[in-house]
Amino acid sequence: MIKETYTFALDIGTRSVVGLLLSEKDGAYEVIDTVIQEHGERSMLDGQIHDVISVSNVISSVKEKLEEKHGTLQEVCVAAAGRALKTIRAEAHIDIEGKPIIQTETVFHLELMAVQEAQKQLALKEKAMQEYDCVGYSVIHYNLDHQEIGSLVDQQGKIASAEIIATFLPKVVVESLHAALSRANLEMKALTLEPIAAINVLIPPSMRRLNVALVDIGAGTSDIAITNEGTVTAYGMVPIAGDEITEAISDQFLLDFHDAEQAKRELNTSESILVKDILGFENEILKEDAIAQIHDSIDKLASAIKEEIYSLNKEASPKAVMLIGGGSLTPKLPEMIAEKLNLPLNRVAIRGIDAIKQLKFAGHLKKGPELVTPIGIAISSNQNPIQYVSVKVNERSVRLLHMRKLTVSDSFLSSGIQMSKYYGKPGLAFIASLNGQSITIPGTYGEAPLLFKNGKVCSVEDEIHNGDEIIIEKGKDGRSLSVALSDLIDAVPATHILLNGERIQVEAKLALNGKPASLTDLVADRDSITYSFPDQIKDILPGGASFAPFHLVVDGSRVQLDAFSGKILINHVPALPSSPFEEWDQITAVPTESPSISQVLSELKIAAYDSLQVLYNKEPLTIKKMTAEVYRDEKLLSLGDKIHNGDRLTIKKQPPSSFIFQDVFTAVDIKIPTEGSRKFLLLKNEKETAFHEELLPGDKLSIKWI
Known part of the structure; x- marks a missing residue:
């Protein structure tokens, strides 16, 4: 068994898997061993596992190599790819005119409504193709009567609002990680997020008030995280990275991909490189000449990173840029990024493991920026592990990612419960939209929802633990109406057509806030109700x-x-x-x-075979001989094989030939006697004949055993 003080971490990237053993003592860390192995095929795409079996095989290989030196490994720390994260800004507001002063509970409800609005935006943006976990949110600012204010507690006015930035992680990312590790006989000890892992070891909380961009340049993608205002404000990704440069070297100097990758690495350590192209010629190329010939590809990578940073950072340059990952060693890349962002050269730097305090390496190991993320995973997974917590919300089981203190509000976010629907209806009229037309529904002030944790009254900021049962009850309405879609729409509109002679009813698609809805769904303030018919035959x-x-x-x-x-x-x-x-x-x-070969030949007016009618043993017999052979991709097809639209066929017509006695054996099953003589005579029209004797229609054929 491996020493208990060691932490086993895996960085599962697009190009390779990095395995690392880390020990910790009195706050100091030591990298004991590392193993790096590339994927044999394109089993990873943009940080997402696409071939679980292939990835698990690489993980198993890395694990076995470490086990040979250090003993059995059973638990591992991993990270979910930052490029899979989605950050959404959203705002929610409530009417507080005539109400008592704002309490802390009301502010939490407001923040939760804003996060749920972010969930709606994400669902619309991603078209609800996959489920997401909210892994955190930060309040950007509060507004009171459209003026920014530091705190809403104990304030009074007309309108209160909160703008937040929420971060979401696709559930499928974590599930595929679980599957790959399970196949490699590993248990997920802890989970973190790649940007958090790198940021935790490079950008401490005290530095996050600065506007800094962290760029992790791997093989296939470059992941970007932006810090500002004391938190991580955005994540992004560009599908261009180190492989783009390797391919440029390969094209420029006629090298295979592996040799081009080696040449790229040598550009960082040598003033010239010696390459042998695919024709066998050796060439020594000066570093500056080589860089000049791949300048356009480096510029393309720098431009893509600059554009994504601008997009994530409100079209502005950050104060500084940190580069990590193997691709960050691309020659001249920091200088080009600095130029495009209009930053001084000393504001764009490659940050390697030297930037991690109180860290040392075993003597046999090589250091490099590609190890920042796996080291961060090992450290962050122990300091801030993400685990799963299961609770029940209104008797529905909900599983949450536990990467920080979990509250009642988190359980509502994961269960899909909309806090706004559980409030008593506001005292003033609320407005809904039906196909763009505003509808006003009168009402009076209502009360906040009642929350219970394990049978006791609680608040949205109360901490929750595994096994807790949460109940949310709707607050009392003042004197408002509980309005359902059926109150606004008597019936879902429908139209009729005749499709292939059958009467078909085509119903309009009813949507509530962009999501499919039914007539029984309740309508809340600012809900948007739409219905529309399909407008094309397809x-x-x-x-x-x-x-x-x-x-x-x-x-x-x-x-x-x-x-x-x-x-x-x-x-x-x-x-x-x-x-x-x-x-x-x-x-x-x-x-x-998709017709058969026989149907195609008939349509092409090509005979598939010739036939001859004879009598065999006094019974009618039809002998057939193929006159056309059909090939698809050099494979001979039979008459019953199906042909698909766009297939490429080759038809080989056989020259006409006479039928001979030997052709009889293609149409009948000759039974050879098991006893006695096996000598035989071939008879045609009662006369002895031979195998090659030509046949005519109506010939009487038989085989006589002597």
Whole structure:
């Protein structure tokens, strides 16, 4: 078993997996050993595991190499890729006119409403394709009557609002990490986030009030985190990194990718590089000449990083830029980034492990900026581990990422409960929008929702633990109406068409705040209700069906076969999938077919075989001989094989030839006697004949065993 003082950390990147053992004693750290192994194939994309089995194999290999020297490894610290994080700014406001002074509880409710608004924006932006965990939020500022204010507690006015920045992590990222580690017989001891890991060891909290950009340049992507106002304000990613430079060297000097990668690394340590191109010629190239020839690619990388920093930092340059990761060693890159951001050269720097205080390395290990993130993972995962906590919210099980102190409000965010819907209706009228038209609904002041934790009254900022049960009850309404969509819309509008002779009802899509809704959904202040009909034929046709013209490439020539082509008719007039339709239109939709070889040959007027009718043992027998062989990608096809739209076929026609007695054996199963003589006579029309004897229609054939 490995020493208990060692921490095993993995940095699972796009190009490679870095395994690292770290020991800690009295606040000082030592890197005991590292193993770096590249992925054998494109099993990672933009920080997300796309091939769990392939990635787990690399993890297992790294683990086994460390175990050979240091003993069994069972637990590991890992990080979720920062490029997967989403940061959303959102604002929420409440009407406080005529109400008592604002209490702390009300401010927390306001912040929670703002975070839930960020969740809505993310769902609309990502089209609800995957679920996200909120891993933290920061208040940017509070406003009272549209004027910024330091605190809302004990204030009075008309309108109070809070603007926040919330960070979300796709659940699938963590789940795929769990799956890959499990296959490698590893248990996730702790989880952190890559930007947090790097920032924790390079940018302490005391420095985060400064506007600094941290850029982690890997193989396939460059991850960016921005600090300001005491927190991490944004995360981003550009799909350009070290591989872009390697490919430029490969193209420029005719090197394979591996040799180009080696040449790129030598540019940082040598004044010239000796390369051997794919033709076998050796060339010595001065460092400055090599850099000049790949200048455009370096400039492209620097420009992409600059644009993303501007986008994340409100179109402004930060005070400084820190570069980490193996790609940060790209020659001239810091100078180009400084120039594009209009920063002095000493404000853009490569930060390696030397920047980490109280850290030393075992003597046999090489140091480099690519180790900053894995070291940060090992340190941060122990200091601020993320774990899962399970609670129940209104009897529904909810699992939360525990990367900081969790509160009741976090359980509401993960459960999808909208705090605004649990407030008593406000005293003043609230407004909803139906297809852009404002609708005013009168009401009076209501009360805040009632919150209970394990049966006792609690507040949204109360801490929660594994197994807690949370109940939220709607606050008492004043004298307002509880309005559902059915109160505003009697029935979901519908239209009708005839599709292939069958009457079809097409209902409008009903949405509440951009999300699918039903007539029973309740309407809250500023809700947006919309309904719309599909406006193109393809929106009502079965998914996956193709209606394209059917064509083949036969012996190098393109041939269109209308008999198998799809077609769409509106009121018997040809139409396209994008064509609009109206109520009671008659729509005929015939998908493109996948015919058999036999059908294709028939349509091409090509005979598949010749046949001859004879009598064998006094029974009618048809003998067939193929006259056309069809190949797809050099593979011989049979007459029943299906042909797909766009297939390339080769048809080889056989020269005409006579049928001979031997062809009988292709049509009948000859049974050889198990006993007695196996000598035989071939008879045609009662006369002895031979295998190669030509046959004519109606010939009487038989085999006589002697």
